[in-house]
Amino acid sequence: AGISKDGQTREHALLAFTLGVRQLIVAINKMDSTKWSEARYKEIVKEVSGFIKKIGFNPASVPFVPISGWHGDNMLEESKNMDWFKGWTKETKTGSYKGKTLLEAIDAIEPPTRPSDKPLRLPLQDVYKIGGIGTVPVGRVETGVIKAGMVVTFAPANVTTEVKSVEMHHEQLEQGVPGDNVGFNVKNV
Incomplete structure (x- = not known):
């Protein structure tokens, strides 16, 4: 489960990369069950950064957002329960993005290029x-x-x-x- 050695988080990150996904958001859920712990958030960021880097993602281009889906914290609006969280930063070839919520991280996803000027390829x-x-x-x-x-x-x-x-x-x-x-x-x- 979760971020453990045989957990789904690792498996899904590897599958996503293998299937061509190059932009990733890590939403660290259930922050309410850790009493909004900054230490637990940092521990997860460190662990997940390590294995997504091994897969091929650049951790500097991945927003890490602490959320509580149950309470809605940091989903659409900034949470009052995690005042220690100063926001995420995402570095890409086209520039730098900053935000605090999951919605802002989703909005920062760059649309894929659509190469309509190349020869037709239609599997x-x-x-x-x-x-x-x-x-x-x-x-x-x-x-x-x-x-x-x-x-x-x-x-x-x-x-x-x-x-x-x-x-x-x-x-x-x-x-x-x-x-x-x-x-x-x-x-x-």
């Missing part, structure tokens, strides 16, 4: 055969854009075809951009 999640419509591959646009009229090639089968239409959540799109989960109708496949 397929599934392919549906819909009567009267045809073949509808489904996946998430990682780079580039997809729009009706484009000629696309599926790898590794090396099948080339034209995109007839692009949809997201059953609504027609002019184009799908990085981050969009789309379905697109293709000709003769």
